[in-house]
Amino acid sequence: MKTITEAEYTEQWEASLHKHYLAYNVDGFDRVGRCQNQYSKDYFWEIQLRPGLMVEFIEDDYHRCLNKENHHDDSMTVLVSKFYLSGVHRVLTPGIKGVKEDYEEKAGYNYLFFLPDIKEIEISPANQRLQFLRIFLELDLFCAFSTDFDILPDELQLLKAGKSAPRFHQAVGKITAKMRDTLREILNCPYHGMMKRMYLESKTLELLVLQLNQWNDDRNSTLTRTLQREDIERLHYAREILSRNLDNPPSLMNLARQVGVNDYKLKMGFRQLFGTTVYGYLQACRMEHAKQLLNERSLSIAGVAHAVGYASQSRFCHAFKRQFGMTPSTYRRV
Structure with missing residues (x-):
């Protein structure tokens, strides 16, 4: 036709x-x-x-x-x-x-x-x-x-x-x-x-x-059907690396290379195993560590921001408020 x-x-x-x-x-x-x-x-x-x-x-x-x-x-x-x-x-x-x-x-x-x-x-x-x-x-x-x-x-x-x-x-x-x-x-x-x-x-x-x-x-x-035991171990290792390097975390590509998986498997496997993205996990760890440092009161708010990987205090305060509904200074007073 x-x-x-x-x-x-x-x-x-x-x-x-x-x-x-x-x-x-x-x-x-x-x-x-x-x-x-x-x-x-x-x-x-x-x-x-x-x-x-x-x-x-x-x-x-x-x-x-x-x-x-x-x-x-x-x-x-x-x-x-x-x-x-x-x-x-x-x-x-x-x-x-x-x-x-x-x-x-x-x-x-x-x-x-x-x-x-x-x-x-x-x-x-x-x-x-x-x-x-x-x-x-x-x-x-x-x-x-x-x-x-x-x-x-x-x-x-x-x-x-x-x-x-x-x-x-x-x-x-x-x-x-x-x-x-x-x-x-x-x-x-x-x-x-x-x-x-x-x-x-x-x-x-x-x-x-x-x-x-x-x-x-x-x-x-x-992805879940194709994850092997060694892949799961590598994903847990990636999570440990992030937890230990909150102030200076590796890039996604560098993290994938460090643990021996490709970036797609890292992203999708992380979400499947841990219920969040790589960045989401890093952000949650940073905020929880920030709460701990604010409770200890040994660092200023700027110092806490730097300790969890923020070069800008204002960006840290914005992220903290978005996560917990209050600013770091308000949290410290409470």
């Missing part, structure tokens, strides 16, 4: 809109459309939640197979999340490093990908209803949520590099019961106006959290 370009499909699709329905700003910030063309009968709902975050729901009834070439330009610095409720897409991406040349996205599964500057052929078979929800998250917004990226899979950690980050397409797993509940809440939002926007943003972020957690859990369970 002939493959049509994105421009050709868009021209056909826009021509069909003259006979059908398109509405902008239905509730102040979304867009709804219905149309019919030679391939399918389409419905879409787009919601711009905030700069850098958009969600859309697609429902297309295909009566004819469509092979369409898509182009993701190099300015596409977005992480894309998809949840398929029905139907199937086949995608051809020949010659793209880090991405299968031929893969499917299908009902009951969810996917996460970063694919700037590529051409792909998307195949939508006939005689099916294709339904999926798709989230677009700008990398700047994704990276703004936290600096604690070492709890994430490597593919997501590398997104800190922006559009130069390696491409990936991840089949995360089956849509869980919690994901289905959240999808249902998004598609049946009971609110309007400002409250609708707030509600949809919270549920969209919740859906992303469930997806990231599923990917993490899958990686962690795989």
Whole structure:
């Protein structure tokens, strides 16, 4: 079957809109459309939640197979999340490093990908209803949520590099019961106006959290199955090194080299064995040692800060208050 370009499909699709329905700003910030063309009968709902975050729901009834070439330009610095409720897409991406040349996205599964500057052929078979929800998250917004990226899979950690980050397409797993509940809440939002926007943003972020957690859990369970006794001993040794060097801890890479594991196994194994990240453990130890030194009263607050590895007293005070809900001086008085 002939493959049509994105421009050709868009021209056909826009021509069909003259006979059908398109509405902008239905509730102040979304867009709804219905149309019919030679391939399918389409419905879409787009919601711009905030700069850098958009969600859309697609429902297309295909009566004819469509092979369409898509182009993701190099300015596409977005992480894309998809949840398929029905139907199937086949995608051809020949010659793209880090991405299968031929893969499917299908009902009951969810996917996460970063694919700037590529051409792909998307195949939508006939005689099916294709339904999926798709989230677009700008990398700047994704990276703004936290600096604690070492709890994430490597593919997501590398997104800190922006559009130069390696491409990936991840089949995360089956849509869980919690994901289905959240999808249902998004598609049946009971609110309007400002409250609708707030509600949809919270549920969209919740859906992303469930997806990231599923990917993490899958990686962690795989790692647990592959951890040997010597790996566990090395991870305990890494914890001891951190405990003994609170004032001048090794970098993540140096710590991994010292104990004889790679940095991925160190990060994921640490989280699996001890229930926290490498940095989280170091931070907790620093704060507990700081409490001990404050109780002993032999050092000034600046001295305590230096003893637990802080060059800046103000940063130490901020970290202490975030951990314990009070400043070091207040803690010492209490």
